[in-house]
Amino acid sequence: MADNEDQIYSLSDDQKRSYQTDGFLIVPNLVSMEYCDKLISDATDFAKDEIHNYLNFHRDIDSFRSLITKERILDIADQLQNARMVPIGSIFFFGKPNNPLENGSLTHQDNYAAKAPSGSYFVVALALDDCDEFNGALTVYPGSHTLGELPYTVTKNFEFDENGKMIKNFPIGNEVQIPDGHSPITLKYFKGSVIFMHSNTIHSASKNINQEGMWRKKIYMHYVKDGDPFWPGWNAKRQIIDRGPRRI
Ligand SMILES: O=C(O)CCC(=O)C(=O)O
Numbered sequence: 001m002a003d004n005e006d007q008i009y010s011l012s013d014d015q016k017r018s019y020q021t022d023g024f025l026i027v028p029n030l031v032s033m034e035y036c037d038k039l040i041s042d043a044t045d046f047a048k049d050e051i052h053n054y055l056n057f058h059r060d061i062d063s064f065r066s067l068i069t070k071e072r073i074l075d076i077a078d079q080l081q082n083a084r085m086v087p088i089g090s091i092f093f094f095g096k097p098n099n100p101l102e103n104g105s106l107t108h109q110d111n112y113a114a115k116a117p118s119g120s121y122f123v124v125a126l127a128l129d130d131c132d133e134f135n136g137a138l139t140v141y142p143g144s145h146t147l148g149e150l151p152y153t154v155t156k157n158f159e160f161d162e163n164g165k166m167i168k169n170f171p172i173g174n175e176v177q178i179p180d181g182h183s184p185i186t187l188k189y190f191k192g193s194v195i196f197m198h199s200n201t202i203h204s205a206s207k208n209i210n211q212e213g214m215w216r217k218k219i220y221m222h223y224v225k226d227g228d229p230f231w232p233g234w235n236a237k238r239q240i241i242d243r244g245p246r247r248i
Pocket of ligand 1: 110
């Protein structure tokens with residue numbers, strides 16, 4: 001992580017306003033290059049040559065466990081949600097170019113999975129590569145978090161082997177139709193940036209098909225407001241993770 005880890009991370013009024021308007025906020029340089037490299041090396045060692053999405057690296061890998069409970073990430077999540085946000089799950093994307101086992105994501109909102117009270121579930125994504133439209137950066141519909149939860153089409157997201165091990169992902173998410181008046185933008189962000197996103201913000205990511213060998217590794221971490229119920233899920237098997245007190 002960046003310096004002054006113990007210092008409370010206070011968002012500016014502009015940052016809070018931008019989140020309230022758009023339904024997401026990018027905070028650049030929140031995690032140091034060294035920490036990103038440690039996460040990448042631990043993920044790569046764990047996966048070996050099995051390059052696909054992984055649920056819940058924070059249960060298997062110490063550096064990811066430490067990330068999901070990092071104070072400065074919790075400080076920001078707590079301020080944006082005005083609640084003590086409790087970690088419950090994560091998913092890692094290698095985003096290897098032209099990988100048949102990874103297929104991006106459909107236009108969707110996220111709470112179809114956790115089924116928490118509307119607005120409770122919260123998404124925090126750390127970019128482990130620089131990312132733009134050429135390597136499958138996140139596309140968002142700014143302001144769509146104000147639409148509430150939209151009807152969706154249920155589709156299969158993951159494939160597991162007979163031992164329950166994930167071996168492939170289909171395009172992630174349960175697709176929603178985009179209401180009139182909402183347009184997408186594809187974000188651009190750098191390694192070490194963290195995206196904080198309302199769970200009703202409609203988003204997607206293209207399959208990474210660049211020919212230049214640009215990966216788009218990213219860890220998505222998921223939180224709910226303290227005390228709120230959520231569905232564990234047969235695949236994600238979400239569980240409450242202990243964290244410290246709310247600091248801001
Ligand atoms: O592939 C991505 O970066 C997007 C993943 C996603 O949309 C999700 O996990 O909800």
